[in-house]
Amino acid sequence: MFTIHRSSSFLGTIVEAGKGIGQMILAFGTSLCVVWGTLAQVTAEFGTRDFAYDWVLHYMDHHRVWQESRSFKVVARNASSRPNSASSLGMDDGHPDPVYEAAPATPSFFRWRGYWISVNKKVAGYSHYDTNEEVGGALSISILGRNRQVLDDFVRTARQFYIDANVLPRRVEVDKEPSGALLTADFPQADLAHDWMLAYLRSANALKENMHFTISTKQSDLGWGSGPKDAVRFMPASDTRQQFLFSSPDTGRKTWIQVVVKPGQLNWSTNTTVGGSIHITLHTSDKAVLADLIECARKKYLEHGISRVTVHLTDNRGEWAKTVSKSRRPMSTLILPTDVKEMILADAREFLESEKWYNQAGIPHRRGWYLYGEPGTGKSSTIHALAGELGLEIYFVSLANPGIDDYTLAKLISDTPSRCILLIEDIDCAFPSRDEDEDAEEEPMLDKDGKPIARSATPPRSNVTLSGLLNVLDSIQYKLADSEQIAQVFKRFFPLPNAATIAEADSVDLESNHIPIVSVQTPYTEAELDTYAAAFANLITSGTYSIAQIQGYLLTKKRDPADAVDGVNGWLKAQEEEKRAMAELKAKPKAERARKLKMARERADAEAGAKLVDVSLNGVGTTDPVELGAGNAVDVPVHSKGVNTNGVGEH
Numbered sequence: 125m126f127t128i129h130r131s132s133s134f135l136g137t138i139v140e141a142g143k144g145i146g147q148m149i150l151a152f153g154t155s156l157c158v159v160w161g162t163l164a165q166v167t168a169e170f171g172t173r174d175f176a177y178d179w180v181l182h183y184m185d186h187h188r189v190w191q192e193s194r195s196f197k198v199v200a201r202n203a204s205s206r207p208n209s210a211s212s213l214g215m216d217d218g219h220p221d222p223v224y225e226a227a228p229a230t231p232s233f234f235r236w237r238g239y240w241i242s243v244n245k246k247v248a249g250y251s252h253y254d255t256n257e258e259v260g261g262a263l264s265i266s267i268l269g270r271n272r273q274v275l276d277d278f279v280r281t282a283r284q285f286y287i288d289a290n291v292l293p294r295r296v297e298v299d300k301e302p303s304g305a306l307l308t309a310d311f312p313q314a315d316l317a318h319d320w321m322l323a324y325l326r327s328a329n330a331l332k333e334n335m336h337f338t339i340s341t342k343q344s345d346l347g348w349g350s351g352p353k354d355a356v357r358f359m360p361a362s363d364t365r366q367q368f369l370f371s372s373p374d375t376g377r378k379t380w381i382q383v384v385v386k387p388g389q390l391n392w393s394t395n396t397t398v399g400g401s402i403h404i405t406l407h408t409s410d411k412a413v414l415a416d417l418i419e420c421a422r423k424k425y426l427e428h429g430i431s432r433v434t435v436h437l438t439d440n441r442g443e444w445a446k447t448v449s450k451s452r453r454p455m456s457t458l459i460l461p462t463d464v465k466e467m468i469l470a471d472a473r474e475f476l477e478s479e480k481w482y483n484q485a486g487i488p489h490r491r492g493w494y495l496y497g498e499p500g501t502g503k504s505s506t507i508h509a510l511a512g513e514l515g516l517e518i519y520f521v522s523l524a525n526p527g528i529d530d531y532t533l534a535k536l537i538s539d540t541p542s543r544c545i546l547l548i549e550d551i552d553c554a555f556p557s558r559d560e561d562e563d564a565e566e567e568p569m570l571d572k573d574g575k576p577i578a579r580s581a582t583p584p585r586s587n588v589t590l591s592g593l594l595n596v597l598d599s600i601q602y603k604l605a606d607s608e609q610i611a612q613v614f615k616r617f618f619p620l621p622n623a624a625t626i627a628e629a630d631s632v633d634l635e636s637n638h639i640p641i642v643s644v645q646t647p648y649t650e651a652e653l654d655t656y657a658a659a660f661a662n663l664i665t666s667g668t669y670s671i672a673q674i675q676g677y678l679l680t681k682k683r684d685p686a687d688a689v690d691g692v693n694g695w696l697k698a699q700e701e702e703k704r705a706m707a708e709l710k711a712k713p714k715a716e717r718a719r720k721l722k723m724a725r726e727r728a729d730a731e732a733g734a735k736l737v738d739v740s741l742n743g744v745g746t747t748d749p750v751e752l753g754a755g756n757a758v759d760v761p762v763h764s765k766g767v768n769t770n771g772v773g774e775h
């Protein structure tokens with residue numbers, strides 16, 4: 125049985141065993157070494173910056189092997205990584221607590237499991253310029269006797285002691301000191317697993333031992349805990365090495381993990397960071413631990429997502445660059461014509477459940493819906509609510525983003541996980557509407573001198589039309605609110621007695637539909653509210669306003685339904701005036717364009733006439749095309765003053 129003495133030193137054991145020998149060691153340590161050197165011994169060396177060195181050092185530290193020494197190295201900088209050191213002074217005054225280590229070349233002796241052991245900081249290392257940690261040093265221990273097994277037991281015991289004490293291991297720079305004993309893994313920012321890992325690191329326990337934080341009060345970083353403390357979030361600081369003890373929930377196995385969050389670079393045009401990553405190092409070579417960690421991180425992420433919906437956004441280089449998380453919107457808050465909600469939800473559920481069928485039939489497991497209609501009618505809200513209901517994340521890409529072309533779009537789509545909602549907005553940007561085409565016929569493009577450009581010089585357009593695309597997608601049209609929807613949105617603003625009503629308009633978050641509520645007694649009954657709602661719906665012509673517009677009005681009247689009904693005529697009048705003004709404003713540029721075009725045609729006609737005169741004077745008189753101006757080859761039929769409105773000659 126080995127004996128480790130609790131408070132008295134090993135040297136103390138020697139004193140107990142034989143005072144004379146102890147005194148001799150203290151007084152003639154160096155001489156004894158000479159004697160020792162001649163005896164049979166098993167010697168082992170431990171290099172600084174190696175884990176085995178840390179085990180042995182920590183074990184001996186804890187058992188005060190250095191206590192009786194007279195020559196020390198005192199360190200304070202790294203004291204926190206050796207919390208159990210018996211040599212620390214136990215100060216609690218806000219300054220680092222120093223730790224005493226054996227000074228180089230001064231041997232200490234202690235007794236362990238009946239064997240005499242000498243420990244000697246044989247080679248003094250030097251401080252690393254960057255980390256200030258000792259490198260290049262070595263500690264040697266010699267066990268008196270020929271029994272090699274004692275060394276094995278000593279190392280094994282020190283290692284176990286270190287593990288049991290949960291000592292924060294030294295930080296490693298795997299790129300500079302590759303090690304076959306450690307596993308490393310990278311989580312690039314553009315991949316979803318990066319977000320899982322971030323969720324795990326943000327969770328309360330992951331970085332308990334962490335010393336370096338970034339403090340965040342951003343909405344998107346909050347909500348990872350509960351209570352008032354959650355108003356400020358402690359996030360792992362970028363570019364620092366941090367450690368945590370991972371405990372696998374399945375196996376109970378514990379492994380130290382070092383993590384470095386690499387921040388990536390800011391893309392100024394999109395104000396997003398790209399190319400960031402999370403780099404982790406596991407103090408094990410067992411890949412099962414890594415798989416366990418990833419699974420834990422994924423669960424943590426999903427747990428968090430239960431109350432929120434994650435939306436992934438793009439940069440303009442075809443990368444999923446940023447995620448935002450929004451509070452979940454219940455389907456019940458959607459005000460849509462009867463059955464539409466149920467139909468969308470049932471269809472989406474059926475699709476998600478039939479993956480196997482799609483695979484067997486050899487059909488890609490995809491389902492496309494085209495939602496279109498007036499702004500503010502609930503298209504985005506439907507997708508948001510659907511994502512929350514089905515536990516899916518939204519990947520949002522807008523075709524209006526000038527950086528998105530066929531290639532980036534294909535890349536973005538291929539970088540989405542298999543179960544998600546891919547939301548492609550502004551799809552009409554990719555297809556000119558018929559009106560636009562007709563306008564283009566009427567109004568050819570003009571060059572910098574105001575002359576019409578030949579049609580062939582404009583970029584070719586796809587022959588696919590939006591309506592053609594619609595034929596292959598199921599579509600749902602969102603219409604302006606009908607009377608039933610108007611009455612419903614009205615009632616949502618004026619809850620019934622003893623229920624809750626809207627508190628402050630300023631804090632209403634229309635995006636997430638988060639309407640803060642306070643409990644008050646309302647001065648109307650259910651029947652009265654029905655009457656108000658019907659009267660309100662009656663005053664607004666069905667199919668003329670979006671729910672967003674009506675909601676905007678009701679926010680100004682949120683306390684009194686009678687007042688909301690009374691004020692609606694005034695609001696409608698103001699809306700009509702605004703619409704008229706907008707229409708006038710819109711018509712102006714079109715009229716201006718038509719005037720410019722007329723002038724350009726007249727100028728071109730005049731010039732064509734002049735050229736004709738020149739040509740005739742030279743006696744050429746052919747029907748060959750005549751160049752009117754550099755870079756603008758417009759075919760002009762000779763003996764005709766007219767120029768085709770498309771700039772194409774009529775031969």
Ligand SMILES: Nc1ncnc2c1ncn2[C@@H]1O[C@H](COP(=O)(O)OP(=O)(O)OP(=O)(O)O)[C@@H](O)[C@H]1O
Nearest residue numbers: 457458459499500501502503504505634635671672
């Ligand atoms: N049908 C609806 N049910 C509930 N709320 C709605 C509905 N339509 C609009 N709203 C409210 O109006 C606001 C705007 O709605 P939303 O963004 O969903 O409209 P949209 O049709 O996607 O508009 P856009 O085409 O401009 O993107 C949101 O605050 C939403 O709560």
